[in-house]
Amino acid sequence: MSAVTDTFRNGVDTEKMFATLDLIKAQPELARFQFRATNRWIDGAHNRSAIKDFYAAGGEDESRGEAFRLDAGEPAILLGSDTGPNPAEYLLHALAACLTTSIVYVAAARKVRLTSVESTVTGDMDVRGALGVSDEPRNGFERIGVAFRLTGDAPPEKLREVVERAKARSAVYDMVTNGVPVAVEVTTA
Amino acid sequence: MSAVTDTFRNGVDTEKMFATLDLIKAQPELARFQFRATNRWIDGAHNRSAIKDFYAAGGEDESRGEAFRLDAGEPAILLGSDTGPNPAEYLLHALAACLTTSIVYVAAARKVRLTSVESTVTGDMDVRGALGVSDEPRNGFERIGVAFRLTGDAPPEKLREVVERAKARSAVYDMVTNGVPVAVEVTTA
Numbered sequence: 011m012s013a014v015t016d017t018f019r020n021g022v023d024t025e026k027m028f029a030t031l032d033l034i035k036a037q038p039e040l041a042r043f044q045f046r047a048t049n050r051w052i053d054g055a056h057n058r059s060a061i062k063d064f065y066a067a068g069g070e071d072e073s074r075g076e077a078f079r080l081d082a083g084e085p086a087i088l089l090g091s092d093t094g095p096n097p098a099e100y101l102l103h104a105l106a107a108c109l110t111t112s113i114v115y116v117a118a119a120r121k122v123r124l125t126s127v128e129s130t131v132t133g134d135m136d137v138r139g140a141l142g143v144s145d146e147p148r149n150g151f152e153r154i155g156v157a158f159r160l161t162g163d164a165p166p167e168k169l170r171e172v173v174e175r176a177k178a179r180s181a182v183y184d185m186v187t188n189g190v191p192v193a194v195e196v197t198t199a
Numbered sequence: 200m201s202a203v204t205d206t207f208r209n210g211v212d213t214e215k216m217f218a219t220l221d222l223i224k225a226q227p228e229l230a231r232f233q234f235r236a237t238n239r240w241i242d243g244a245h246n247r248s249a250i251k252d253f254y255a256a257g258g259e260d261e262s263r264g265e266a267f268r269l270d271a272g273e274p275a276i277l278l279g280s281d282t283g284p285n286p287a288e289y290l291l292h293a294l295a296a297c298l299t300t301s302i303v304y305v306a307a308a309r310k311v312r313l314t315s316v317e318s319t320v321t322g323d324m325d326v327r328g329a330l331g332v333s334d335e336p337r338n339g340f341e342r343i344g345v346a347f348r349l350t351g352d353a354p355p356e357k358l359r360e361v362v363e364r365a366k367a368r369s370a371v372y373d374m375v376t377n378g379v380p381v382a383v384e385v386t387t388a
Contacts, residue, residue, distance in 0.1 A: 021243030027278055034332050041327040041336070045288050049295035051316035054210030057299045059292040061284045066276050073275055078284045080269075082296035086262055087255050089216055089304070095250045095267045097297030097371045099234050100289055103248040105381070106238035107271035108286030110246045112329075115278070127240035133379075138230040140301075140370045143223050147230070150374035154381045159388070166387040173385045181329040182286045185339035189378035190322075192294070192343045196362045198355040199348070 022118035040067040055083050055090030088137075098151065101186070102131040108182035109156065109173075116175045117162065124162040131156050154186065211307035229256040244272050244279030277326075287340065290375070291320040297371035298345065298362075305364045306351065313351040320345050343375065 017025045034041050044065040051057045062077035063070055082097055084090025095103070106129050117124050133154045136147035160169045177183055206214045223230050233254040240246045251266035252259055271286055273279025284292070295318050306313050322343045325336035349358045366372055 021245070022278055030278065031330060031332055034327055034330065038325075038327060038333070041325045041330075041332070043324045043326050045285070045291060045322050045324070045340075047284075047288060047291040047295055047320045049292070049299055049318045049320065051299050051303060051313070054303065055300045056210070057296055057303075057316075059295055061288045061292065064274070064288075066274075071274060071276060074281060078288075080284065080289075080292050080296075082292070082300070084300065085253070085255075085260060087260060089211055089219065090300075092263060095236075095269065096234070097293045097300065098374075099236060099250045099253075099267075100269075100293035100296060101371055101374060102234060102236040103238070103250065103269050103271070104286045104289035104293060106236055106248055107246055107269075107289065109383070110238055110240050111244045111271070111273065111279075111286065114240060114243065114246075124240070127246075129238045131236045131238070133234050135232045135234070135370065136227075136230045137232050138223055138227060139373075140368055141220060141223060141230075142364075142368050143220055143230070144227070148373055148377075149368055150370045150377070151234075151379050154379050156381060156383045157386070158383065159386045161388065169387045170385050173383065175331075177383060179329055179331050179338055181324065181339045182290055183381065184328075184337055185287075185290060185375065187378050187381050188337075188339070189376050190340050190343050192345060192372065192376050194298070194345045194347065194362065194366060196359050197346070197348045198358045199350065 019118040019121065020114045020124050022115055024118050027115070027119065055088070055096075056093040057082050098133060098135065102133055102154070104182050105154065105186050106131045106156065108180045109158070109176055112176035112180040113160070113172055116179070117172045120172060122162050122164045122168060122172055124160065126159070126161045128159045129156055208307040208310070209303045209313050211304055213307050216304070216308065244277070244285075245282040246271050287322060287324065291322055291343070293371050294343065294375050295320045295345065297369045298347075298365055301365035301369040302347075302349070302361055305368070306361045309361060311351050311353045311357060311361055313349065315348070315350045317348045318345055
């Protein structure tokens with residue numbers, strides 16, 4: 011029983027985690043992943059993504075029995091009927107979720123047991139950009155603020171180090187702060 | 200009846216849309232919006248965001264009766280138990296959803312009736328970055344590809360122009376391609 015207790019920390023199987031890291035160090039080609047979403051317009055601001063298969067560690071990962079389905083929308087003030095969070099809100103969620111998971115994994119690796127991780131994420135936007143009314147404000151958020159509240163069995167400095175390391179490794183934090191090249195293709199038929 | 204038909208195009212109330220644009224042109228201070236998400240860690244890679252209130256057009260918008268709840272997770276190969284799409288997949292969905300809504304709104308404004316808008320979004324990642332195994336690959340996607348398939352009552356060139364204009368105005372496309380300053384604060388207590 012104590013072996014099981016020692017292996018799992020913050021809900022993460024640390025034995026499996028270190029084995030995964032060793033495997034990827036030995037065979038870097040296994041680190042090639044591709045994630046995907048397919049999206050379909052429904053009506054107005056309502057569209058829906060399906061997320062299921064992905065490429066990982068040398069082959070297609072088909073472990074998911076069913077696709078996750080995500081509905082997007084806009085509130086009435088942005089001409090929608092509130093069929094789901096709007097796309098910019100989904101981006102805030104992606105950022106909070108990625109930083110949180112990174113914090114949890116880093117803490118597990120560093121033998122820190124967390125008791126709570128909560129965050130509030132805000133994004134400020136001048137919608138004249140996205141609505142095409144003015145070229146001056148950018149289309150997206152001018153800035154994003156993330157406020158984390160952490161508790162765990164480590165001193166404050168250690169918890170802050172965990173957050174710093176998570177920022178340095180989070181996939182979505184990297185993308186949102188640094189940007190990613192996006193290629194858009196269009197087929198009309 | 201024909202007045203109603205003329206006002207709604209692609210599920211968008213174009214009369215309300217043009218009135219909104221006129222109002223924001225006349226009173227640019229109404230264009231200040233703030234969107235928000237609050238996130239709470241549950242266990243391992245499982246965390247959940249709540250998305251509800253936001254600031255818009257000079258005040259708090261409380262039109263949403265209940266919060267949207269979004270569960271994030273990781274698949275087994277990334278040490279989770281598949282409690283939801285992973286954060287990077289949420290970012291792909293945010294991008295697809297924003298470009299799609301932008302296409303639908305731009306088409307409505309330009310009198311193009313769409314019959315379908317579908318997209319496949321892919322993101323390529325070397326997970327050695329995010330897993331902290333190597334400093335060479337970046338943490339996030341190296342590149343994102345978006346493939347749109349559109350049909351509507353306009354010639355192919357016109358549909359392509361709609362997509363180009365949507366790219367030029369999409370909030371999430373701007374953020375993902377250009378990046379956003381992100382400030383992270385930490386409270387440990």
